[in-house]
Amino acid sequence: MDDFERELKIGFLVEAKQATADVEQCFLDLETNPEDEDTINKIFRLAHNLKGSSKAVGFSELGDFTHEFESFILRIKNKELKVTGKVVSILLQGNDHIVKTLDFLSDDINASVQPSPLVEEMKFYSEAQNEPQESVVEKVPEENKDNEEKPGKASLELELEKELVPDIDHSVELAHQPAILPDSQSSVPVQEKKSAPSAPTDDTLRVSLQKVENLINYVGEMVILQSGLKEQALMSNSLGLKKLVQQLNKVSKEIQETSMSLRMVPIKPVFQKMQRIVRDTSLALGKEVGIQLMGEDTEIDKTILEKISDPLVHLIRNSVDHGIEIEALRKERKKPLKGSVILRSFHQSGKLVIEVVDDGGGLDAEKLKKKAIEKKIITADTRLTETEAFNLIFAPGFSTKEQVTDVSGRGVGMDVVKTNILQLGGEVQIESKLGFGSTFRIILPLTLAIVDAMILMYSNQKFVVPVNQVYETVKPDKDNIRNSSLGDILILREENLPLFRLGDFFSIKNSNPIESMIAIVVRVGTTPFAFMVDDIIGQSQVVVKQLGPELQGIPGISGSTILGDGKPALIIEPPDLLKRSRGNTSKGNHERIQK
Amino acid sequence: MNGSIKQNNNHSDDSRYLCFMLGKEKFGIPLLQVKEVIAQTNITAIPQAPAYFKGIMNLRGQIVSVIDLRSKLKIVSSEVNQEGAIVILDISGLSLGVVVDSVDSVVVYPEGVISPPPDHDSGLKVEYIVGVAREKDHITLILDLQKVLNTEDMKSLRKNQKVA
The missing domain is CATH 1.10.287 (Helix Hairpins)
Structure with missing residues (x-):
C-alpha cells in the first residue's frame, strides 16, 4: 500500500469514528421521537457518507456492511419500517459493529473483517416488514407534506449545527437507489430532493x-x-x-x-454514551427508564473528559440498577411507571458540576449502616451522620444489592468512582431522600492544566502545593509543639498531629527556629499530618508542567510549574510526602553523614 | 543527482561539531545533537539529586532538566568564577541542558581527523570519549553524550529518590 492510500485510510478512520458517535446519538433520538424527519435524514446522510467513503478508500468489507446498513435505514426513511425498539436495537448493533470494525482497522489497516450475521437480520427484517404494504401507502401524503416544509427545516438545522453543505455525490446516490430498493422506485424523486442538503462538513479543525x-x-x-x-x-x-x-x-x-x-471540549460525547448505557442497562434489567440530558454543551478539559467516562458509567448503571425501583414497587409508591434519570452538567464557581439524578428509591441510611457493620467496614458502635452513611457506598467491597447482577453489584465500581474522581482533583457528593430518589454530584476542576496553588518558602527555595490539598494553615506557638522520641507533635485542638519540616522529606537543612515557621495541615491521605515551612508567599493559579521522564515518579513531587518570576518550582503532593519520610528518615541521615 | 547533493550535505552536517571548554580541555559533540546554546539562567534544584544534577530550568515555558557536565565528568572548573553556558541538547527526542564552562566554536572535522581514543586505563572518562580530533597545537575529545547522560544515570536518580 502506498503512503497516499494509507493516509486516506487513516483519515477515513478518524472521520468515520466521529460519524459513528454522531449517528448513535441520532438513533437514540429516533427512539424517543420516531417521527422526526430531520433525525432520519441526518442518519441517512451519515450512513450514506460512511458507505461512500469506506468504498472509496478501499475498505470493501466495511463498504458492503454499510451498504446493507444504509438500505436498512433507507427503509425507515421511506416509512417502510416503523421505528420500534427492535429496529433501534438493530441500528445500534449495526453501529456497534461498524465501531468495532473501525477499531479493528485502526490497529491493523490491512485486517480483513468477518461479515456480521447482522447483515442477514437487517435483510430479513426488512423483508418481513415489507409485506404489509398499506402502512406505506397510508403515509405517503404525509410524507409529501413534510417534504414541502423541508427547505425551511433544513436551513434551520444547518444554522444550528453550523455546517457547511457542499452539494456533492448526488448522482452516485441516485445511481444506487434502484439497486437497493427495486420495489420503492416511486419514492426516488422524493429521495432526490431530500438528500440535497447532504454531506455536511464540520467547520471545526482537528489539531493535535x-x-x-x-x-x-x-x-x-x-x-x-x-x-x-x-x-x-x-x-x-x-x-x-x-x-x-x-x-x-x-x-x-x-x-x-x-x-x-x-x-476545552463539550461534554457531549460522554453524555451521549450515557444515553446508550441507560438504554442498554434498563433493557437488560427489564425496567423502563428514560434519560434526560441537560447542559451537554458545558465545556471541560479534554484530559478530564477522557477520564470522566468510566466513573459516570458506574454511577448511571448504579442509578438504573439500584436506584430506580422495579415497576410493581413504583406502582405501589404511586410514581410514574417509567423511571427517570437526569444527567446534567453546568459550571459553578469555577468548577464543573455533573449531576446524576434519579427518581428511584433513594438511599436508606440505616440499611447502609447495617450492611457496613456486616461487612466489617464500620463497627457496630460507630456513629454516623446521614451523609456519612451515604458515603459508605464508596467504601471498597461494599454492595447493597442482595443479588449480584451482571449490570452492577459486585462491590467494585462505586469505590472506583470515588478514587477516579479524587485523582482528577474532584469530589463526589450524595443527596438522597428515602423513597424519592438520589442525586450524585461530581464536582471537578475545569482543567488539570491549571491549579490553584499556595506558594511556600523553605530555605530560600520556593515550593508549590495545590490549595485543595491544604486543610488549614496555623502559626503554632511553643506550647503547641512537643518533642517526643516518636518525633515532633503538633497539638491542634485536642489532636496530636505528626509534625515535620518540609526539608525533612528532602534533606534540606534549615536553621530557622521552629517557632517562627508556619504549619500546613494536610488531611488528604490516610494519615493527617502537618509540615512546617518558613513562609507562605502567596496563592495563585499556576500552570502544571510535566517533568521530563528522567524526573518522573519522584515520590512527593507531582510536577513543576513556572512562577511569576520565570523560575521553575516543584509542585508537592503532600500525601506522598509521608511515604517518603517513612522509608527514608534513617537513610537520609545516613546520606548526610556520608557527605 | 539530487540524492548525491543531499548526501553531501548530510555528510557535512554529520562532521560538524560544537566545541566547548570544560576546565582546560576542549570537548566536542556532534552539532546535530545541539538545539541551542543559552546563557546561564535560574535553575531550581531538585532535592536529593546527585551533585551533577543541577535541577530544572525554564526554557521558554518548557521545563528542562540541567546537568553539570563538569561534575559529571569530574573536571575541576578552571576559573572559580566561571559563569558557564547551557547547551540545550536533543537526545532522542528528549530535551536536556548541560552546563559547560564556555562554548568555543563550531568546527568541521573532515574524515580522518578523528581517531579512536588512546587506550588509557584511567578512570571514568574513557568510556564517554569516542574519539580524538588532532589539531596543530591541541586535541579535542569527542564525547558520546548518549553515554554520558545514559539512562542508567536517570534511573539511579529516580532510585535515589525513592530509596534515599
Whole structure:
C-alpha cells in the first residue's frame, strides 16, 4: 500500500469514528421521537457518507456492511419500517459493529473483517416488514407534506449545527437507489430532493493536543515577558510606549484565555454514551427508564473528559440498577411507571458540576449502616451522620444489592468512582431522600492544566502545593509543639498531629527556629499530618508542567510549574510526602553523614 | 543527482561539531545533537539529586532538566568564577541542558581527523570519549553524550529518590 492510500485510510478512520458517535446519538433520538424527519435524514446522510467513503478508500468489507446498513435505514426513511425498539436495537448493533470494525482497522489497516450475521437480520427484517404494504401507502401524503416544509427545516438545522453543505455525490446516490430498493422506485424523486442538503462538513479543525500544549507553553512565557515589559514601561518616560504596552496587555490576555480554551471540549460525547448505557442497562434489567440530558454543551478539559467516562458509567448503571425501583414497587409508591434519570452538567464557581439524578428509591441510611457493620467496614458502635452513611457506598467491597447482577453489584465500581474522581482533583457528593430518589454530584476542576496553588518558602527555595490539598494553615506557638522520641507533635485542638519540616522529606537543612515557621495541615491521605515551612508567599493559579521522564515518579513531587518570576518550582503532593519520610528518615541521615 | 547533493550535505552536517571548554580541555559533540546554546539562567534544584544534577530550568515555558557536565565528568572548573553556558541538547527526542564552562566554536572535522581514543586505563572518562580530533597545537575529545547522560544515570536518580 502506498503512503497516499494509507493516509486516506487513516483519515477515513478518524472521520468515520466521529460519524459513528454522531449517528448513535441520532438513533437514540429516533427512539424517543420516531417521527422526526430531520433525525432520519441526518442518519441517512451519515450512513450514506460512511458507505461512500469506506468504498472509496478501499475498505470493501466495511463498504458492503454499510451498504446493507444504509438500505436498512433507507427503509425507515421511506416509512417502510416503523421505528420500534427492535429496529433501534438493530441500528445500534449495526453501529456497534461498524465501531468495532473501525477499531479493528485502526490497529491493523490491512485486517480483513468477518461479515456480521447482522447483515442477514437487517435483510430479513426488512423483508418481513415489507409485506404489509398499506402502512406505506397510508403515509405517503404525509410524507409529501413534510417534504414541502423541508427547505425551511433544513436551513434551520444547518444554522444550528453550523455546517457547511457542499452539494456533492448526488448522482452516485441516485445511481444506487434502484439497486437497493427495486420495489420503492416511486419514492426516488422524493429521495432526490431530500438528500440535497447532504454531506455536511464540520467547520471545526482537528489539531493535535501536543500543538495546543506547545502554544499554551509559549503563551505562558509571553505573559511572563509581558509583565517584565510592563515594569520597564513604567520606568520609561515615553507615553507612546506605555500606551502600546497597555494595549499589548489586553491582547495577550485575550490570547491567553483563547489558548486555554482550546483544550476545552463539550461534554457531549460522554453524555451521549450515557444515553446508550441507560438504554442498554434498563433493557437488560427489564425496567423502563428514560434519560434526560441537560447542559451537554458545558465545556471541560479534554484530559478530564477522557477520564470522566468510566466513573459516570458506574454511577448511571448504579442509578438504573439500584436506584430506580422495579415497576410493581413504583406502582405501589404511586410514581410514574417509567423511571427517570437526569444527567446534567453546568459550571459553578469555577468548577464543573455533573449531576446524576434519579427518581428511584433513594438511599436508606440505616440499611447502609447495617450492611457496613456486616461487612466489617464500620463497627457496630460507630456513629454516623446521614451523609456519612451515604458515603459508605464508596467504601471498597461494599454492595447493597442482595443479588449480584451482571449490570452492577459486585462491590467494585462505586469505590472506583470515588478514587477516579479524587485523582482528577474532584469530589463526589450524595443527596438522597428515602423513597424519592438520589442525586450524585461530581464536582471537578475545569482543567488539570491549571491549579490553584499556595506558594511556600523553605530555605530560600520556593515550593508549590495545590490549595485543595491544604486543610488549614496555623502559626503554632511553643506550647503547641512537643518533642517526643516518636518525633515532633503538633497539638491542634485536642489532636496530636505528626509534625515535620518540609526539608525533612528532602534533606534540606534549615536553621530557622521552629517557632517562627508556619504549619500546613494536610488531611488528604490516610494519615493527617502537618509540615512546617518558613513562609507562605502567596496563592495563585499556576500552570502544571510535566517533568521530563528522567524526573518522573519522584515520590512527593507531582510536577513543576513556572512562577511569576520565570523560575521553575516543584509542585508537592503532600500525601506522598509521608511515604517518603517513612522509608527514608534513617537513610537520609545516613546520606548526610556520608557527605 | 539530487540524492548525491543531499548526501553531501548530510555528510557535512554529520562532521560538524560544537566545541566547548570544560576546565582546560576542549570537548566536542556532534552539532546535530545541539538545539541551542543559552546563557546561564535560574535553575531550581531538585532535592536529593546527585551533585551533577543541577535541577530544572525554564526554557521558554518548557521545563528542562540541567546537568553539570563538569561534575559529571569530574573536571575541576578552571576559573572559580566561571559563569558557564547551557547547551540545550536533543537526545532522542528528549530535551536536556548541560552546563559547560564556555562554548568555543563550531568546527568541521573532515574524515580522518578523528581517531579512536588512546587506550588509557584511567578512570571514568574513557568510556564517554569516542574519539580524538588532532589539531596543530591541541586535541579535542569527542564525547558520546548518549553515554554520558545514559539512562542508567536517570534511573539511579529516580532510585535515589525513592530509596534515599
